Amino acid sequence: MTEPFGNYLCQKLIEHCDDRQRDILVDTVAPDLLKISLNMHGTRAVQRLIEFLSTLHQIQTVTNALKPNVVTLIKDLNGNHVIQKCLHRLSVEHKQFVYDAVSENCIQVATHRHGCCVFQRCIDYASRAQKDQLAKVITWHALPLVQDPFGNYVVQYVLDLGDIEYTDTLARCFLEHMCDLSVQKFSSNVIEKCIRVAEPETRRLLVAELMNEASIEKLLRDSFANYVVQTCLEYADPDQRAQLVELIRPLLPSIRSTPYGKRISSKIQREQGRYQQQQQQQQHRVLRQQPSVGSLASYAGSGNNGSGMYNQNNNSGNALVFGLPLVGSNVDPLCPYH
Numbered sequence: 037m038t039e040p041f042g043n044y045l046c047q048k049l050i051e052h053c054d055d056r057q058r059d060i061l062v063d064t065v066a067p068d069l070l071k072i073s074l075n076m077h078g079t080r081a082v083q084r085l086i087e088f089l090s091t092l093h094q095i096q097t098v099t100n101a102l103k104p105n106v107v108t109l110i111k112d113l114n115g116n117h118v119i120q121k122c123l124h125r126l127s128v129e130h131k132q133f134v135y136d137a138v139s140e141n142c143i144q145v146a147t148h149r150h151g152c153c154v155f156q157r158c159i160d161y162a163s164r165a166q167k168d169q170l171a172k173v174i175t176w177h178a179l180p181l182v183q184d185p186f187g188n189y190v191v192q193y194v195l196d197l198g199d200i201e202y203t204d205t206l207a208r209c210f211l212e213h214m215c216d217l218s219v220q221k222f223s224s225n226v227i228e229k230c231i232r233v234a235e236p237e238t239r240r241l242l243v244a245e246l247m248n249e250a251s252i253e254k255l256l257r258d259s260f261a262n263y264v265v266q267t268c269l270e271y272a273d274p275d276q277r278a279q280l281v282e283l284i285r286p287l288l289p290s291i292r293s294t295p296y297g298k299r300i301s302s303k304i305q306r307e308q309g310r311y312q313q314q315q316q317q318q319q320h321r322v323l324r325q326q327p328s329v330g331s332l333a334s335y336a337g338s339g340n341n342g343s344g345m346y347n348q349n350n351n352s353g354n355a356l357v358f359g360l361p362l363v364g365s366n367v368d369p370l371c372p373y374h
Contacts, residue, residue, distance in 0.1 A: 037081040047084040069101040079114040083121040106137035116150045123161040142173040152186035178209040182223040207234040214245040224260040228267045262296040
């Protein structure tokens with residue numbers, strides 16, 4: 037199985053032998069399954085073996101051989117493909133050993149170059165119960181994971197699921213740490229995503245923590261945190277956005293010369309232009325809804341079939357102006373009918 041050419045022969049044997057012959061083959065390779073899986077040629081043969089497991093005895097023999105070495109396999113360039121094949125081909129019950137190992141070694145797996153990819157495949161192939169299991173341990177270890185070059189991708193993957201039960205709980209883990217996480221390279225990406233996908237109430241809490249007069253200048257000048265501030269300007273509620281703009285405005289002259297200062301300045305200008313445009317549109321709508329003077333006068337003079345309420349007593353001097361009774365005239369404004 038570990039030979040450059042012999043592994044192809046083994047793969048053909050696995051494909052074409054019957055269940056009894058495959059039972060013998062599985063029993064034979066089981067004691068050396070870890071060594072074979074770590075080999076660049078052997079890993080292909082083991083993956084093909086997993087694809088063609090056809091009896092309960094074969095499945096149990098292979099999973100029992102892999103179970104003690106799940107983390108070792110996940111972290112290996114060749115072995116991680118064997119675990120991914122288990123996730124893809126085995127039933128929910130028979131691949132549970134992978135989820136148990138990953139949950140028990142969450143940080144060790146998620147912060148590894150290959151491990152973070154396998155962790156994401158675990159989420160892809162999980163049942164609801166298995167997904168809950170993973171989301172729980174990721175939430176529990178969220179703070180160290182978001183600060184890691186690979187672990188932060190696992191956290192972002194959960195946020196991208198769009199499941200409120202996971203995303204909102206995860207986003208709330210970063211409350212009271214927003215400023216510290218915003219100035220770090222990897223965690224700042226996670227904070228931006230939290231602001232985008234969090235529920236409105238949670239988003240308000242996240243943004244409010246950044247709206248601190250003592251720390252806003254540091255955030256604006258930081259090469260990572262300034263992107264978090266820009267995301268806040270884009271996704272915050274209108275009232276919070278206005279407060280944030282007022283905090284930033286006095287600092288604009290000192291940061292305008294920096295690349296990110298220019299972006300923030302232009303974003304604020306666009307926001308102000310959008311606000312003014314909305315105000316103008318609102319005023320136009322109000323004006324269109326109000327009846328014109330000419331239409332009121334036309335209505336008053338038409339008589340409205342001779343029985344309009346504002347045409348009563350219209351021979352009494354100037355008691356009516358534009359069809360409306362004048363206060364103090366001989367027409368009662370509250371009861372024009374006599």
